[in-house]
Every structure is written in C-alpha cells, then in structure tokens.
Amino acid sequence: MSEQQLFKVTIDNITINVAPGTSILQAARSIGGDVAPPAMCFYSKLQGSGGKCRTCLVEVSKGSEKDPRPMPKLVASCRTTVMDGMEVKNITSNKVNEARAGVVEFLLINHPLDCPICDQAGECHLQDLGYEHGKAGTRYEFQRRTFQKHDIGPYIQLHMTRCILCYRCVYTADQLTNKREHGVLSRGDHSEIATYIEKAMDNDFIGNVIDVCPVGALTDKTFRFKNRVWFTKPVDAHRDCPICAGKVQLWMRGDEVFRVTARKDEWGEIKDTADGKTGWICNDCRFEKKNVSDWVIEGPSVINRHSVIAQGHYLGLKQPEETIVKVMHGQNPRFFMDIHDVSEVNRLGIDLSLIEGPATSDTFNELKKD
C-alpha cells in the first residue's frame, strides 16, 4: 500500500504536513503553543461538537494550492478541514484577534465572574481565555442573566448562570448514555441546559459531564467548596473497576483524596487509555472512592495544560512551547500576564497538608524557607 498522501498547511507561518480530513484546529494543536486557537466548545472525543463558541475563528488567507482564493469570512477552525497548500492566520491576523476579543467579551457579559467562589477556578477554560484575550474592563452595563441552581441527581449540581452553552455536556450525555438525559430549553440568551423537569441525571457515566464542562456550570457535589484546585496535588492512580477502565487522577492534599477526575491532556480533554478508547470514568470511581486505600497510586501527574492550573509548580511540569514571540517577530502582545507565572503555589516539596486556612504566595515562600 502506498503511503497516505499528506496535506501541507501553513499556520502563522509555520508549515506542517497533516493527514487529509484533519481540522485546522487539530493541525494547529499538532504545532502546539499559541498557534493553537482556543476552543471552548469543540471536544475531539465528542462527535458533532464544535462550531458554536466561535473562539477558534481563524483567517484562511489562501484556500488551497488548487484554489488559492482566501475565504471571505473567518472560519471556525474546529469544523473546517485543511486543504493541501492552505495558509491560515491565527494570532498573526488582526482580524482574528479582534473577532476573538469580541467573542470573549460576548462570553463574559452574562457570566457572573464569581471565580472566587467557583470550584472550577484555576482550571477554567473561560478564565484562561479571559486572561489571554480579554479586556481589563467591561462595557456591559446591564443586569447579568441569572438562573436558579439545580441539583441534578445526588452527585452533580448545575449552576446555569455560569454556563456558556457549549453543548459539550449534551453531546456527552447523548453519546455516553443509552438514553437522552438532558438538553437545551428555550432559545437565544434565555436558553438553558435542563433535564426539563428537575430530574436526576441517572447513569453510570453521567459524571463525565463535569469533566467536559469548560466552566463551573456542572460541578461535583462531593467536592463543592472543599478546596481550591491549586491547593490539591494531582496523582495518577488506578483500580480494578468492573464498570470503567478505572484510570483516574486523584486530587489530594496530604493523605486525603478530595476529588477524582479522569486524566486530561494538555488541551484539557480526557486522555485515551492504552487501548485507544477515551478514558471516561464511571460514577463509582469518581464519587464513591475517596480513600487512598481504594487506589493503586502510580505517582504524581504531569500537568502540561496551557492554563492557570499549570502555574502551580507541579512535579515534572511541562510548559507548552511558546511560539508567540517567534511568529510575531519578537512582539509579545499579551494583555495581562503570563498565566504560567502568576503565583508560587504548589512548589515541589511543600506539604500542602501543613497549610491551614487560606494561603498566599507568601505562605508558600515561608514554607520553602523552612
């Protein structure tokens, strides 16, 4: 068999070869770093996802070798496949940066910005997006949209006010469970994720909606308000589970397991297990196994996500390659701060269980001195 013909695609002046059928987003992710557009709704493990949030818009300045015309509008990179010879501008396009700043503003106008009391803070994709593409102030002067909190079943709480309507949880429930569990009610800015009547979402795998939710709209009731994620240390662990593969991440402080999640990759998506299947975990592993003795600990997880969570100085931390300065000819047009360098928490060798109550960088520096 002859080798599969590859397509040449250039993104922000970096050229690579990818298989036909690859989306622009996936191609950009294979380059990595800043060249990869932010994606709030696309989730490579969920069929049909993407196209909705519009944060991944890019400019196609050359359609293909055969038809070099540029595309008239910005396109959603997650749902546009590459063509041979295609040239794409992401961070090197002013049009993209402007449109993206617009999308971030739209996503934030009705968001409660209650990060200080939100369990997702620290690993929230919207927070990361705000850091990197947002503006310092808001131009929105009206009351923000709010909803009642809903308990959907014994394990999950839905706080619709924080939802960005990415539909990931809808696809997860549709594709992972054997009956439709929930969906979207109403239209436009009054639409909401709901089970229609306040019904429990009741399925062995429904807990995965928490992992796919990019914001703090779906939270783990067994973890709510127990700890900030950056005060917990992630550890890879497994158990012999009759329902799922049982390969998880424990988020620990001292000997206490605060939270169990699936293992995630650098894009915040659930990793594949050794057999190539997505490592969804079951409710039992996620919500019921909160003792160290339930698990075989493999060792500290490598956190390599481009996110606030990665600023913790975790063991083996691998920061993504920064391409921004390179492709922008030495410029570094970030608004706020490098999210990998904002605080001092979670230095290696610090025993988090020694810290009582709220902690700041100073607390960590103190501990380091001892």
Added chain:
Amino acid sequence: MKLLLEKNHVAGIRGYEVYRREGGYRSVEKAMKMSPAEIVDEVKKSGLRGRGGAGFPTGMKWSFIAKPEGVPRHLVCNADESEPGTFKDRYLMEFLPHLLIEGLIVSSYALGSNVTYIYIRGEYAWIVDILEQAITEANNNGWLGKNILGTGFDCQIYVQRGAGAYICGEETALIESLEGKRGNPRIKPPFPAIKGVWDRPTVVNNVETLAAIVPIINMGGEEYAKIGVGKSTGTKLLSACGNINKPGVYEIDMTISVEEFIYSNEYCGGIANGKKLKACIPGGSSVPILPANLLLKTAKGETRYMNYESLSDGGFATGSMMGSGGFIVLDEDQCVVKHTYTLARFYRHESCGQCSPCREGTGWMEKILKSIDSGKGKMSDINLLWDIQSKIEGNTICPLGDAAAWPVAAAIRHFRDEFEWHVLNPDECLKRNYGLAHYADEIHVPVTA
C-alpha cells in the same frame, strides 16, 4: 404583469375543479413528457432566483444536488415565512394552494424526490388544512401518488407544521426541525445538497420559488427570462406594509421604479394620511433600512428600480437588498430608534442561542437600544452599538447573526442624528414627542403631475 396571481380572483380557484378548468396542472402534463434534466435546464434558462431571501439561482441550486446510487432525495418547500414584513407566501398558499402543489410536483419530478415536504410555520394553522385539502384533491385526480401519468414516477407530499420559531426558516434549522429535533442551524459544510433531511441529498426552496416553476414550464425558460431586467427575471411577489394607503401583496415584473411602486395607485397608493415618506425597508426586516432620498435614487442619482441589482446598488453603504420582498414603509412620524429597537427585540427573541456572538450580542443590542429609546442612552452607546453589530456580523454559524446586525448598522449609518437626538433630548423621548420632521434626513415629496 401577473404570472402567479393571474387567476387569484377567479371564484372557487382554491378548489381543484375550478383550478383545473382555468388551466391548472398543465405544467405537470408538459413536464412529465420531459426528462428531469430538461426541466432543470429550463429552470436554468429562466434565470429564476430564489425568492426566500438570498436570491440564489434556482437552476444552479438544483444542479448541485448529489445523486448517489440508491439514496433517496428530498425536496422541501420552505413555508416558514416568519420574517417581519413578509407575508407573500401566506397569500399564495391561502388563495392558490394548487399552484404550489403543481409547482411541487414538477420540481419533485425534476429532482427525483418521491417524498416531498412542506414545512409551514406553526402560526399558519388554517393554511395547513387548505394545503392538505389540495393535496388530497391532487391525489384523487392522479397528480400525486404512484405512477403519476403513467411515467412510473411516484410522489407524495406531506405538510409539517413548525412550532413558532423564526430560525426554523433557515434551511438547515428547518431540516433539523423537520427531523423532529431542536431547530438549531447545522454547521456547514456539508450543505443540504449533499446531506440534508436524514443525511440525504435535499433541496430547500421557498414557496414562491416553487410556484414560479409552473409558469416557467408552461411558457418555457427563455420566454420567462424575457420578463424583467438583467438578472432579475420573471415576476416577484411583494408584501407591502407600513404607512401606505394600500398595504397588501402585489406581483410586479421587476422593471418598475421604487417611486412608482410606492406612489402609483396600482400598487401602494402613496403614503397614508398625506404624510411624507421618511424611510423604507425594501426586503423584509433583515435588510438595511434606507432613507427616502437613497431609496428613490441611488447614490449616483439614478432612479432606483424594484429589482435585485438596483436595490443593492451602492452596497450596504448606500443601498439595500431585495431580500424576501417584505416592503416596510415609514412615514415622517415614525421613529427610527424605536423601530430599530423593535427589530432588535425580535432578533434577540429568535436567536437559537447556539453561537456566542449572536446569542449574547442580540441581547446586548436590544438592551442598549431600549435605553436609548427611553431617553436613558449615552452618546458612547451609539459607537458601542456599532461595534457590537460589527463583531456579530460574519462571525456566526448562520445568517441570522448578520440579519440581526444589518438593521442596526443601517439605522446608525443613515440616521445617526436621530440616535443623537434621543440622547440629547431624554425628556422629549420619554414623552414620545420625537419631533422627527426636524432632524430626519431630507424628506421626499413626490412630484405631482
């Protein structure tokens, strides 16, 4: 010139007997002697452009439909007509239901659709009965069903009611809704011509487009193309409303001027109550509003005509669009800010909410317009509105985002002074005492003979 509405005043034309006696279903007899490809060719020659809003050439659209072996294809008639100001399809279906059915049979044959759907807006409940009656009559007389006219072609038409969402007029949302799902537009590609209803190749056409197939087959594509001008061939239905003496549905050939359409007694009969013309939205709520001076004459000072090319002359800077033919006229007493607020409220309510710019942007624009309209606006709000609409336009999944952005952009482009007046005179706007004649664009007074 009348092709579609030629017989609409014949008593009993809604029923099969009279419709047939008046020459109905001739086009089916003629078409069944032709090959499907020949029909598509006639439609191409006719120059017919889609009447649903975008004006895409129908013959070309038909030739794009994929024909994979063994996969059924579908024709869907878009009767969702929910654009504010547009009510031409309703008239056609209500008074000449057999004309639509006849057009559907010919088109189904041309496209190879054995199962054809009419997706009708839920609010047109009584029209569903009229259409179903017509379908039954057509069935009973051998125009539908198995082996039509002995050709071996089978066809059935079903009417599906929507549940009251404007977005279900967008063709891919319509398809989702037809399949029984939530009416969210699909992300394209793939286009319906490749994957439409149940992932089968599908053509979605407007009611008026499909009705126009009847005269095209009867008279031949070339003859049809001789009516009208340039790329605006054939006749067009317009639904005229607002401050005119004779609101209603009119059929025109696209050679008359906008001025004639508004002021002649054959059509709108002039502005009501002796008022003056201030502005007009020529093609349904989604297209840009034009002030009187730019409506009647293009920026180059040429007469503006009621056709696709002339209405869009000057692009969005000084022109508008033919759109879906909803002709909304505003007289000198109407407030453009209030009017724009009303439209913004509509789009906010009708956004499906899938993509963030449209979902959040439409709500934001509505709130700002409401505050300007009620005398609580700031000068900076006007530029903010401009910025918001520019960040929605072109960045959304479906054209509803554009349709929400354009009216706001056009209102600010042509009537910025009116927005400023609202900011500077909050008390007077609260009293709804707009004093518009003082600050609106030059108001048109027709030359009286």
